[in-house]
Amino acid sequence: MIAVFIEIRDGKIKKSSLEALAEARRRAGELGVAAAAVLVGSAVDGPAADLAGHGPGKVFGLEHPALADYSAQGFGRALADFARESGVTVLFFAATAMGKDLAPRVAAALGAGLASDCTKVAVKDGGLEFTRPIYAGKADLTVRLTSAPQIATLRPNVFPLDTPAVGGGGEVVKKAAVIPDGLVKGRVAEVLKEQSAEIDVTEAEVVISGGRGLKGPENFALLRELAAIIPRSAVGASRSAVDSGWIGHQHQVGQTGKTVSPNLYLAVGISGAIQHLAGMSSSKCIVAVNKDPEAPIFKVADFGIVGDLFEVIPRLKDELKKVLAE
Amino acid sequence: MNILVFVKRVPDTESRIRIQHETKSIIEDGLNFVASPYDEFAVEAALRLKEAKGGTVRVVTVGRDEAVPVLRKCLAMGADEAVLVKDEAPEAYDGLRTARIIARVVERKFPGADLLLFGKQAVGTDNSQVPSMVAELLALPQANVVTKLEVDGTAGTALREIEGGLEKVVFSLPAVVSAQKGLNEPRYETLKGIMAAKKKEIPVIKLDELGLAAEELAPKVVVAGLDVPPQRQAGKVLQGDPAETARELAALLHTVAKVL
Numbered sequence: 001m002i003a004v005f006i007e008i009r010d011g012k013i014k015k016s017s018l019e020a021l022a023e024a025r026r027r028a029g030e031l032g033v034a035a036a037a038v039l040v041g042s043a044v045d046g047p048a049a050d051l052a053g054h055g056p057g058k059v060f061g062l063e064h065p066a067l068a069d070y071s072a073q074g075f076g077r078a079l080a081d082f083a084r085e086s087g088v089t090v091l092f093f094a095a096t097a098m099g100k101d102l103a104p105r106v107a108a109a110l111g112a113g114l115a116s117d118c119t120k121v122a123v124k125d126g127g128l129e130f131t132r133p134i135y136a137g138k139a140d141l142t143v144r145l146t147s148a149p150q151i152a153t154l155r156p157n158v159f160p161l162d163t164p165a166v167g168g169g170g171e172v173v174k175k176a177a178v179i180p181d182g183l184v185k186g187r188v189a190e191v192l193k194e195q196s197a198e199i200d201v202t203e204a205e206v207v208i209s210g211g212r213g214l215k216g217p218e219n220f221a222l223l224r225e226l227a228a229i230i231p232r233s234a235v236g237a238s239r240s241a242v243d244s245g246w247i248g249h250q251h252q253v254g255q256t257g258k259t260v261s262p263n264l265y266l267a268v269g270i271s272g273a274i275q276h277l278a279g280m281s282s283s284k285c286i287v288a289v290n291k292d293p294e295a296p297i298f299k300v301a302d303f304g305i306v307g308d309l310f311e312v313i314p315r316l317k318d319e320l321k322k323v324l325a326e
Numbered sequence: 327m328n329i330l331v332f333v334k335r336v337p338d339t340e341s342r343i344r345i346q347h348e349t350k351s352i353i354e355d356g357l358n359f360v361a362s363p364y365d366e367f368a369v370e371a372a373l374r375l376k377e378a379k380g381g382t383v384r385v386v387t388v389g390r391d392e393a394v395p396v397l398r399k400c401l402a403m404g405a406d407e408a409v410l411v412k413d414e415a416p417e418a419y420d421g422l423r424t425a426r427i428i429a430r431v432v433e434r435k436f437p438g439a440d441l442l443l444f445g446k447q448a449v450g451t452d453n454s455q456v457p458s459m460v461a462e463l464l465a466l467p468q469a470n471v472v473t474k475l476e477v478d479g480t481a482g483t484a485l486r487e488i489e490g491g492l493e494k495v496v497f498s499l500p501a502v503v504s505a506q507k508g509l510n511e512p513r514y515e516t517l518k519g520i521m522a523a524k525k526k527e528i529p530v531i532k533l534d535e536l537g538l539a540a541e542e543l544a545p546k547v548v549v550a551g552l553d554v555p556p557q558r559q560a561g562k563v564l565q566g567d568p569a570e571t572a573r574e575l576a577a578l579l580h581t582v583a584k585v586l
Binding site for chain 1: 571
């Protein structure tokens with residue numbers, strides 16, 4: 001059975017968990033095994049009802065009062081016990097902040113191999129092969145896992161959601177998790193939201209990034225105005241913009257920042273240093289605006305404008321507004 | 327407070343990666359190796375805690391003799407001791423193997439450690455596995471991708487980055503914490519520090535001292551392929567009047583690329 005941990009944030013199912021579930025269903029179909037969704041919490045009926053609309057197939061709910069809030073130790077124990085007892089041969093997580101925190105904990109508990117942040121899962125010779133970018137995308141590593149179970153985290157925004165609905169989801173197989181007193185020695189006391197309602201660059205469908213060409217922190221406003229008219233977009237930045245203190249490091253794209261693969265990556269005033277290109281070259285469409293026609297960013301861009309960004313970006317905003325209104 | 331910091335030698339982020347296809351490995355010739363950038367935030371955090379509360383900062387790496395310069399850099403920054411856990415195995419991209427070695431080093435050699443600090447990931451393998459795995463193997467709490475850390479006596483509080491916000495994690499000590507950019511600004515080594523670091527002896531722990539079974543050291547990850555991703559082709563570049571080029575680009579994104 002390929003099981004998928006379904007992450008809940010703010011009472012909602014993470015889209016990247018549904019992407020992982022869709023991929024699990026596709027590979028399970030090829031391998032001729034079952035796919036299942038796994039919910040963890042103190043009461044999973046609410047999320048289970050939401051999940052039903054996504055035709056999840058079999059749904060397991062691991063419940064315990066100590067699992068009301070996320071903790072790597074509590075969730076890890078519940079999932080490891082479940083994997084051992086329920087014949088899980090493959091376990092997927094979305095490679096989110098929670099998935100990356102939790103999956104290695106479960107892998108260590110089970111003595112299992114873990115493939116992190118995969119961008120491709122393939123069936124070959126009756127087994128799974130996992131492909132993942134290393135060196136922030138400068139190389140692609142393909143691995144097989146020799147352990148049982150095999151565990152992988154899947155990069156958000158990479159695996160398509162569309163998959164034949166298999167129905168089910170009405171029924172949840174509940175299992176009481178065993179969380180001994182004193183097991184959980186660290187817990188999330190509070191979640192602090194960013195002031196703006198901006199989504200994270202790793203989850204955005206459109207990323208608009210600025211670099212040194214913006215000349216100062218105040219000019220990120222140009223990019224924010226553009227982001228404001230594009231649904232599911234976020235503002236990113238190059239390392240030099242972050243290191244200059246123009247914008248927070250959580251916006252940094254590149255090898256010492258985040259790796260993103262949105263539908264559209266718009267690089268504004270970014271020359272395209274190798275460590276930046278590493279973090280965004282898996283984007284589906286790359287657009288560059290730069291005044292230097294020799295900038296390396298143009299070598300990877302699908303479309304580019306050579307020009308003054310202060311003249312181009314406001315006009316581009318007006319033009320995109322028209323296009324989006326259609 | 328007794329702090330252990332785990333660091334790794336990696337190619338710097340400006341490196342161009344070339345591949346030796348027969349061995350499915352990275353060609354190391356010509357690469358400039360450094361301490362993984364996130365590890366520097368971990369070392370700096372350890373030094374600041376020591377300055378505020380006293381104690382020792384011990385830096386540990388698992389690897390070959392080539393990793394010694396990375397340890398000397400950490401000594402020059404101000405670490406009290408640096409230890410090489412000698413492991414000749416080639417990079418296997420298997421976090422569990424490394425985590426088992428580290429967990430055993432902590433149990434056997436440094437059982438009194440209050441805090442185990444790591445970088446949030448080694449730049450290169452990009453696994454983000456070892457800190458959480460070590461925490462599980464030692465039954466310790468964890469806070470990963472941390473941008474703020476406060477430790478007081480027997481407990482700690484950390485802010486960790488999540489999508490669009492921060493999680494405040496409270497935990498008891500001992501604990502595992504992994505550092506994210508933004509936690510601090512790592513100090514530069516002083517000339518005096520560099521000179522002192524050169525003279526320091528670096529204790530070596532051999533793998534066979536740790537009593538790990540062959541099965542525990544056997545990689546669970548097998549490399550099936552290693553490739554450079556296909557080069558992106560340069561596309562259409564527009565030049566000229568900003569209003570014209572903006573209009574043309576908007577149309578291309580909408581009708582040709584269909585991304586908007």
